[in-house]
Amino acid sequence: MRLGVVVPCYRQERDLARTLPALEAAMGHIEWRGALVIAAPGGELPPLSSHWTLIAPPVARPLTPGAARMLGFSACGGEWVLFVDADVEVDAAWLTRALTVAASRAGRDQPVGLGGRLEEWFEDGASRRRGNPDMYKVGTADRDVDYLATLAFYSREALTRAGGYDARLQSEEDFELGLRFRRLDLRLRSLGMLAGRHWSAPRPSFSELSRRWRTGLCFGQGQVLRLYVGRPGFAALLQRQSLYLFVLALWASGLACAIVSGVTRDARVFVCWCAALLALFALMTARKRSPRLALHSILTWTLNGAGLAVGLLRGPTIERSDSC
Numbered sequence: 660m661r662l663g664v665v666v667p668c669y670r671q672e673r674d675l676a677r678t679l680p681a682l683e684a685a686m687g688h689i690e691w692r693g694a695l696v697i698a699a700p701g702g703e704l705p706p707l708s709s710h711w712t713l714i715a716p717p718v719a720r721p722l723t724p725g726a727a728r729m730l731g732f733s734a735c736g737g738e739w740v741l742f743v744d745a746d747v748e749v750d751a752a753w754l755t756r757a758l759t760v761a762a763s764r765a766g767r768d769q770p771v772g773l774g775g776r777l778e779e780w781f782e783d784g785a786s787r788r789r790g791n792p793d794m795y796k797v798g799t800a801d802r803d804v805d806y807l808a809t810l811a812f813y814s815r816e817a818l819t820r821a822g823g824y825d826a827r828l829q830s831e832e833d834f835e836l837g838l839r840f841r842r843l844d845l846r847l848r849s850l851g852m853l854a855g856r857h858w859s860a861p862r863p864s865f866s867e868l869s870r871r872w873r874t875g876l877c878f879g880q881g882q883v884l885r886l887y888v889g890r891p892g893f894a895a896l897l898q899r900q901s902l903y904l905f906v907l908a909l910w911a912s913g914l915a916c917a918i919v920s921g922v923t924r925d926a927r928v929f930v931c932w933c934a935a936l937l938a939l940f941a942l943m944t945a946r947k948r949s950p951r952l953a954l955h956s957i958l959t960w961t962l963n964g965a966g967l968a969v970g971l972l973r974g975p976t977i978e979r980s981d982s983c
Contacts, residue, residue, distance in 0.1 A: 881970025
């Protein structure tokens with residue numbers, strides 16, 4: 660079985676020195692072809708072996724995650740295609756098992772997409788430490804999942820049938836693709852073992868919030884809601900975004916209370932709203948055991964809520980590519 664590998668890179672060139680060698684070591688003697696897609700100009704690339712095709716289109720703005728992945732998908736070939744984010748170090752044992760599952764012939768019940776447990780690792784200069792041992796909470800047993808993210812191994816035939824990643828979305832492309840797989844009654848499965856390590860700067864951090872806004876990652880929640888109005892899957896998306904919708908409602912009610920207090924010259928309404936906000940902050944402080952982390956959580960929800968509103972109002976900004 661010949662494989663394709665797609666690595667989309669959004670200014671993560673420094674991570675490729677770890678990601679690409681790990682992939683090549685895990686592949687062993689398998690026949691495969693890789694596509695490294697540069698979604699936005701960044702730093703210097705490490706040396707590439709003959710397995711890789713470099714795709715770096717001269718774009719005016721960065722490619723969306725879905726657009727980058729589908730460019731690689733069209734170039735790499737393979738009966739099955741492994742999508743690996745540029746900051747993920749693939750585990751060789753997981754890939755060996757994933758290949759065994761992919762090569763089996765289980766008929767209609769055969770999973771068409773495979774994932775696994777991802778460990779979160781933080782790197783700050785020479786300092787390294789492990790974060791969440793299970794980023795997507797998939798557990799340590801094999802089980803069906805609704806979607807695959809960050810590391811995904813798909814049957815080319817099934818991904819093509821589902822329509823591929825939506826190139827219009829600045830985020831949420833993984834979850835949206837999972838909705839289409841479910842409508843087609845196609846199974847996605849997480850193998851109950853370590854699939855890879857996800858590397859990043861230490862988090863939570865306040866600088867990460869500004870990065871998510873600058874890159875548009877927080878707009879995808881609203882973009883996908885707009886696309887799904889009146890379509891199957893809208894309720895699932897509303898449930899997924901319920902926290903951000905709650906925070907939007909919270910700040911909207913605060914504005915309304917301030918207006919009412921101003922008009923009636925009675926500050927009690929606005930004071931009550933401020934008391935509710937302080938109660939939420941106190942609750943989060945107790946839960947996180949840190950006022951700083953509580954503040955970070957509320958700011959994160961607020962940023963994602965604002966991004967949801969922007970994405971909902973603007974909608975997708977590009978057309979879906981032909982490869983999708």
